Amino acid sequence: MIRRVSAELRHKEHIMSALALTCRWFKCRSLAEFDDLFLASFVVRLLENNVIAKQQDLLTVLRNIFSAIVNWDTSAAIGFQPEDMDEDVLTAHMTAFDVVFLDSTGYWNIASGISKDSLLLAKADLSRSIASLGDPLAFDTLFLEQHNLFSSFDHYFKVDLISESKEVLLKLPECTIDTVDENDRLLKFVKKLSEVINNCMDERFENLYIQRLSDVKEQKTSLLLGFRIKRGWTNPLTMGPVATDPTAKGVLC
16 A cells, blocks of 8 residues: 555645645644555545546645535545445444545445544544635644643543553443454544434534543553534534433433
8 A cells, every 4th residue: 555655646746745734633633543655645546536636736636635625415425445345344344433444455444433523623623724724824823833622622621541440441342343452442442432422412512532641650541521602602512412311211221
């Protein structure tokens, strides 16, 4: 995959520069799940589909890359998979992952780390950034300044999972199915947590983002949860059913 991407991008200076700026944009916002290989693969697909071209100027290429991510329809698997790819394999990918971008074999999802929440957040921020791409005064804000979680959201919470609690949580059935290691199980847990939060209070926020932190020394995993609240709401806490109420089961489980 790396060889294919490198070959496609060789001697395409404007596209390489636009890709480098796109990678910087995501790094400045700590969206690590949008890694360099995924972004390079995404750009190559745009190149092969004539969404971007070698003859385009840097600003046009950058704007087209941003727009393509904003308009990305994740209801179907995309990527470099063979045209005769087994439908069962595609269905398995779509069931297991929020976002699917496949390599040339069709068996590796390059976008496996991207969650629905992180993509929605990226789309929202990219939409705002597109309007500023031609403004020289906005360059530092777009591509140089670090946007930490605390300045990017209206409300945020930190949840610490000590080793004992994490061990119990990761033994839940929904965290063990189709997983190989602890990292897989943590991804499953974060996905389940996101689903519960969205079920409880999605009418109150525009964007949710869950960032995972690990402290090897203390053997502790922490989750940072950020919320962008919808206009009119000042308190992000849900007013759903009490946990002991039978009606809560459908929301919290």
